[in-house]
Amino acid sequence: MGTRLNPGTEPTPPGCAPTWVEYFRDIQAYLHELAFTSAATYSIAGTAIRLQFGSECFAEQVSHAFSHLEIAPDSGASLTVLLHDLASAPYAAEFLQEFSPPGEESDMWLMDSPDLMLILQRPRRVFAAVDWNTNTAYWLIPDAGAMPYLERARPLKLLLTYWFGMQGRYLIHAAAVGNRHGGALVVGHGGAGKSTTALSCLNAGLGYAADDHCLIRLGASPSVHSIYDTGLLAAEDLYRFPALAPAAASSDCPAGEKVAFFFDRLPAIRLTPSFSLRAILLARISNSRQSRLRGISRGEAFKAIAPSCFMHLPAARPRAFECFNALVRQLPAYMLELGSERNSTPAAIRELLDRSPDGKGANHAS
Amino acid sequence: MNAGKRYQIDRTRIIFEQFEDETVLVNTETGYYYSLSNTGSEVLRLLDEGCSANDLPTILFGSSEATRQWRDVVEKFVERLADESIITVRSSDNSNHIGRNPGPARYGEGIEYVPPVLDRFDDVRDLLLIDPIHQVDQEYGWPKEMGNGNSSKPRN
Numbered sequence: 001m002g003t004r005l006n007p008g009t010e011p012t013p014p015g016c017a018p019t020w021v022e023y024f025r026d027i028q029a030y031l032h033e034l035a036f037t038s039a040a041t042y043s044i045a046g047t048a049i050r051l052q053f054g055s056e057c058f059a060e061q062v063s064h065a066f067s068h069l070e071i072a073p074d075s076g077a078s079l080t081v082l083l084h085d086l087a088s089a090p091y092a093a094e095f096l097q098e099f100s101p102p103g104e105e106s107d108m109w110l111m112d113s114p115d116l117m118l119i120l121q122r123p124r125r126v127f128a129a130v131d132w133n134t135n136t137a138y139w140l141i142p143d144a145g146a147m148p149y150l151e152r153a154r155p156l157k158l159l160l161t162y163w164f165g166m167q168g169r170y171l172i173h174a175a176a177v178g179n180r181h182g183g184a185l186v187v188g189h190g191g192a193g194k195s196t197t198a199l200s201c202l203n204a205g206l207g208y209a210a211d212d213h214c215l216i217r218l219g220a221s222p223s224v225h226s227i228y229d230t231g232l233l234a235a236e237d238l239y240r241f242p243a244l245a246p247a248a249a250s251s252d253c254p255a256g257e258k259v260a261f262f263f264d265r266l267p268a269i270r271l272t273p274s275f276s277l278r279a280i281l282l283a284r285i286s287n288s289r290q291s292r293l294r295g296i297s298r299g300e301a302f303k304a305i306a307p308s309c310f311m312h313l314p315a316a317r318p319r320a321f322e323c324f325n326a327l328v329r330q331l332p333a334y335m336l337e338l339g340s341e342r343n344s345t346p347a348a349i350r351e352l353l354d355r356s357p358d359g360k361g362a363n364h365a366s
Numbered sequence: 367m368n369a370g371k372r373y374q375i376d377r378t379r380i381i382f383e384q385f386e387d388e389t390v391l392v393n394t395e396t397g398y399y400y401s402l403s404n405t406g407s408e409v410l411r412l413l414d415e416g417c418s419a420n421d422l423p424t425i426l427f428g429s430s431e432a433t434r435q436w437r438d439v440v441e442k443f444v445e446r447l448a449d450e451s452i453i454t455v456r457s458s459d460n461s462n463h464i465g466r467n468p469g470p471a472r473y474g475e476g477i478e479y480v481p482p483v484l485d486r487f488d489d490v491r492d493l494l495l496i497d498p499i500h501q502v503d504q505e506y507g508w509p510k511e512m513g514n515g516n517s518s519k520p521r522n
Contacts, residue, residue, distance in 0.1 A: 020502060062411075082367045191488060280493045299385035299401070306392050306399055307490040313497065321381045 003225055013342035020111050024118055024129060027095050031082050031138055032310045034089055042069040042162070043227035045169050045215045050077035054088030056070070056180055058144040060154040067264040068229040068271045079163055081137040082154065085144040096125040112315060117162060124148075126238060128159045137163065151252060153230040153260035154213060160227065165316040169215045169225070170323045172308045175283075176209040176224040177201040177346075183209065183224055183275020185327075186336065188283035189302040193338045195233050197283055197345050199261075202231075206347035207272035222327050225274045232258040240342060244269075248312055273332075278353055279332050280305070291345040293334040293352055301333035370420050373413045373444070375455040378501065379450055384411075391452060397491030406482030408442060413453055419444040436481070443482045450486065 038059045043049075044142070048071065053059035062083065111118040119128040127140040137159055147155070154348050161171040175186040175198035198211035209226035211233075217223050230335065233241070238248060238259060247261040247269070253257050263269045280301050305324045309317045311315040334352070338345060367513045382391040389402040389410060402410055412422060422444070423437045424435065425465075 109502060110499050111502050297385060297387055299388040301382065302385065302390050303399070303401055303487070306390055307487075309392055309394070310397055310490045314394060314501065317392070318381050318440060321383070321392060325383045 003174065004235060004364060010327070020097075020112075020118055020150075020308070021096070024116065026233045027092055027140075028129070028138065030091055030130065031084060031140070034082075035301060036108045037088075039073065040066075040313055041071050041073050041075050042068055043071045043075070044068045044227055045217055045274070047164075047169075048075045048077045048081070049160075050080045052080060052082050054082070054084035055144060058083050058085060058088070061144050061147045061152055064262050064264050065153060065155050065228045067126060067228050069226065069273060070189065078167075079135050079137060079219050080141060081159070083139045083144075085141050087143070089140065096127060096140065096142060108315070112313060117156065117313075119162075121158075124357060129352055130159070130163055149249075149257060149260065150232070153232060153249075153262070154228055157213065161230065161311055162313050162316070164215055164319065165312045166321075168319075169217045170308070170320045171227075171311050172216050172226075172305065172324070173212065173304075174308070175211045176226070176350060178207045178209070178272065178275040178278070179350060179353050182278035183207070183225055183272075184279045184281050184349055184353060185214075185277055185331075185339075186281045187301070189304070192283040193285050193336075194230060194238070194283055195258075196342070197281075197336065197338065199231055199233060199244065200342050201270065201346045201349060203243060204343065204350075206346050206350060207275065209272045209275055215362065216323060216327060219327055222277045222330055223274050224277050226271055229263050229271055231261040231263070233261065235259050252318075256308070277331055279334060280328060281334050281336040281349070283336045284336060286339060288337060288339040289344070291339040291348045292337050294334050294337065295336045298328045298333060300335075302328045311325060370418050372416055372418050372456045373448065374416075374456050375410065375414045376451055376454040393451065396451075398450070399487050399490065401483075401485045401487075403483045403485070406484055408445065409440065409482050410452075412445065413447070416456070421433070439481050443484070444479070446484055450484070478489070480521040 034054060036054055037056050039050060039052045040059075040063055040353060041048055041050045044066070047250060050073075051062065051066075053062070056216045080138055084092065086096070107122055108159055109122070109346045113320065115131070117130045117132070120126070120364040125142055127138070129138040131137070139156060151157075157171075164171065172185070173187070175194040176183050177186065177198055180186060187195050188194055194209040198208055202208040208231075209224060210228065211231040215227060217225060233248075235250075235253065235258070238245070238250070244261055244266070247263050247265045249262055282296060282301055282304050288330045302325065305328065306321065309320045312320045336345070336348070379393050379395045380391055381394060382389055384407055387403065389407040391400040391402065393399065408426075411421075411424060412425060416424060419441050422440045426440070427436060444453075
């Protein structure tokens with residue numbers, strides 16, 4: 001076992017040292033030679049994604065975040081992701097360690113072509129790749145056991161963002177909650193109250209698809225799709241949600257970080273995989289006691305959504321922009337003025353969703 | 367700034383959308399995004415149609431006293447659009463020459479002119495600077511340590 005890996009050198013003339021692509025093809029062949037210890041398939045935005053783990057440690061670190069979307073293992077997958085670290089793929093050590101380009105330590109390097117996308121993030125030497133021809137992706141990191149706390153709550157975010165972007169489903173920085181009548185997308189800058197709103201809704205019996213990152217799919221009617229079975233909350237706000245305490249991974253939370261909830265720890269909670277969208281809510285903390293909604297312009301809503309374009313590959317940003325533009329043109333937008341009475345927030349959202357689409361009275365759809 | 371220059375929106379890096387009351391623009395490279403309000407959207411549209419900064423006051427105000435009053439405001443606004451790389455000088459005069467046949471003035475005669483406003487937002491840019499993306503081409507070699515003479519260079 002073990003293809004010998006020869007690191008490339010320069011921007012190479014043809015026939016000389018291996019290029020990025022040639023070097024990757026070596027590592028790709030090697031990764032396919034390796035066994036995987038477990039696998040699971042998840043339905044994300046209606047698409048089957050199969051994760052093949054190189055070690056049980058890797059599976060333990062990643063699989064909890066997707067557990068609400070797990071489906072039968074024999075479901076035909078649109079994307080297969082091979083996940084390895086240097087314990088399960090030891091010959092890849094040279095591949096990761098040789099990566100030392102000029103520039104700042106935190107830079108990300110991207111090679112994006114019609115056949116392949118290669119991403120290297122230097123600080124932790126994370127390598128991700130997608131072979132578009134075979135719909136196979138690769139996630140290679142030095143040590144799965146050392147995966148950062150927040151990444152365990154949102155694993156594979158970059159890879160999923162880029163892959164789904166190519167499928168016309170765009171990651172957005174937003175929370176998503178709802179009920180049987182549909183969902184509301186809650187947008188706003190960091191600290192605006194998205195997570196608190198989403199967790200308050202979950203506490204109050206509304207459906208919860210996401211607190212911070214979700215996928216948007218346009219169509220006859222736009223929909224929002226859950227990715228992670230998790231949530232994040234500032235540690236000082238934990239006391240507000242005692243019922244969710246068993247889901248909080250507090251013990252290994254680094255100081256100063258938000259605390260992650262892993263909802264698979266609470267069998268009574270089942271997140272909602274998707275909602276048909278009814279409204280966009282721009283969250284903003286107010287001085288009022290009661291939370292309330294007031295209509296805002298599409299431009300104001302779009303300003304809150306447009307920055308999500310930058311979560312996408314540079315080449316995909318215009319398409320994400322078009323998707324978000326279509327979204328604000330199809331949905332009514334409201335300012336969600338968050339009051340100090342936490343329970344008033346889900347009540348205001350429920351009242352909005354229960355209205356008929358024309359805004360006149362109760363919605364009696366089942 | 368040469369007020370006679372003709373400009374167009376730099377569509378190689380700017381994506382934008384006009385709403386009822388404002389235009390939202392995103393510079394896909396820098397991470398800045400912008401809101402144009404009041405008459406800013408109209409000025410941008412006229413520039414993109416080929417009006418020079420010289421033409422704009424006449425188109426907006428005719429030959430009235432207001433033309434002189436607002437000329438500086440409009441010119442400074444155009445300069446700001448250029449400084450932010452939202453507009454770029456046209457490589458050839460392929461405009462529709464609206465400035466040569468301006469038609470009736472848009473303002474005056476009871477229609478108040480509200481100066482254009484350009485708001486810039488930089489919260490995303492800060493994130494991009496923390497985690498910049500270097501794009502490399504397929505033919506590049508595997509990047510290695512600087513100083514040993516065999517490092518690839520990023521395209522940007």
